[in-house]
Amino acid sequence: MSDVHYHDPSNVTNPEHAEHHIVTPAQYCIVFGSLLVGTLITVVAADIDLGVMNPVIALGIACTKAVIVILFFMHVKYQSKLVKMTVAAGFFTFIVLITMTLTDYMSRAWGLW
Amino acid sequence: MDNTAVATHIHEEHAHVSLPQHRHHFETEEQQREAGTFGMWLFLLTEIMFFGGLFFAYLLYRNWYYDAFVAASNQLSIKLGSINTVFLIASGFFMALGVWAAEVRKRGLLVIFLILTTVLGFAFLGIKYVEYSEKFEKHHVPGAHFDISEFVNPPIDAKTGKAEQKPLPPDMAAKTQVFFSLYFAMTGMHAVHMIIGIVLLFWLTWRAYYGDFSSGYVAPIENFGLYWHFVDIVWLFLFPLLYLINRHPLS
Structure with a gap:
């Protein structure tokens, strides 16, 4: 029986969802x-x-x-870790893209060829 | 045996009654809710990348054609931009209140808040129309009819007797078109998102009026709220970048 509780693929017995919160x-x-x-x-x-x-x-x-x-x-403050991580990952990826493009842009010899 | 089978069958039928907030392929209501929120955020992340590309183009071209961007940006009215910012924040505020009204199952309040959200969305687009039509009148829309004269020979300020803006050489003045291209692309895409949002608001208000969202099924209101707030956030960046940051150019 305890096996059933330990193996919880659908995340019901031990849910990680955030408490439902009404702002x-x-x-x-x-x-x-x-x-x-x-x-x-x-x-x-x-x-x-x-x-x-x-x-x-x-x-x-x-x-x-x-x-x-x-x-x-x-409502991100009151969401589960999954949603918080998703939002953070999106902005992080955007910053990575900007940084890499700017690195390329700024290291070119614009107008000096 | 037959009786047992029938009884079990009835029981299973009963267990599979599906509420819109708990469809049968989800274990719990919370699971369905989180899955929906997760999916909505994935969509919004693609939107961040989409608008992010436009913002990045603005950053690079402002760097290249700085003087043209300063002169063109100062054509925009801070007053109209500020009023629109307040309209949009207020619209988002009523949208947030709408989510609350759905959560506490108040149908009448939900409909009122959705209508207020829509009205303020229309007010924003109305002011945007005034701003756009001024650009058309002054031939500040990029293309064959673009007029650089105001940037080459800026109007003289009556009080100081000096030019309002630093006059630009004609080749740099032509680059004000790059600013206006980005201005129309960015505010235009933002306005398209608002028009889509207003269409969805009509549909949601209709359904809210018939009580679809006042018996525990909040997901459509909540997820639309995420979209509407995202459109707000885009404007929170467009306003300073397009209207505000070029008022005191570096010489």
Whole structure:
């Protein structure tokens, strides 16, 4: 009998699914507010001359907002490890592709031939 | 024996009643739910790669034709872009509330939230239409009728008496078309995703009205929510990259 419990190919006896979690409207309101504040900050920051930091700050705020949306609006914070790993793997693969392409691009002798 | 067989048969029939949130090929509701979420995320990852290619093209061409990208980017209205960002965030907010309404089985609220999501989606597309038509009027759509004059001879600011933008040599001014090509490709693909989303919203609102998603079957609402939030995230990057980061060019 214990064999049956140990061998659990369909993941039922000892499920790894995350507890079903319902995000409350109050949490959504906080997320909504923080996204609006982020938008305000990024628009104000664009008006100030910060040299090379302007794009860095704009993209930093955009990434922060995206992470908030992914974690709460898209419920990834409350999902199983499988889903979390899937999301992380996707972004990781995207960064690998960008890095490899940029490595090639930047190491070429553009205009020097 | 016959009686036993009949009884067993009836019992099995009963055990195979399948709810939409628990189809017979899944062991548990949680398993079905996780499988659906997993599949939806795999689709969204392909979408990340798709938009990622466009973002990458933007990065490289901005590097190559920096002055043209600065001049062309500053043609866009930060005001309209900001309003659209707020519309889209609010639309995503109501979509998230819609998922909550489906979870707690409130049919009326779900329909209201889905309608609000749709209305704000239309508001976004309406402003996008205003922005696009201005580009057509000014001949800033890439192609045979593209007009570089505003970039070669920028209009004079009435207060300072100086040009609003740094004048560009004609060959660099022609490269503003690269910016506008990417602008139309990226915002256009984003808008196509929104139009597809709005069509799906009509269908989901219809089904929600007839109570399909207020008795424990949340997956279509939840997975559509993932798609709608993904489209939001794309805009969260498009807005700073296209509208904001070129206001103070490096000299």
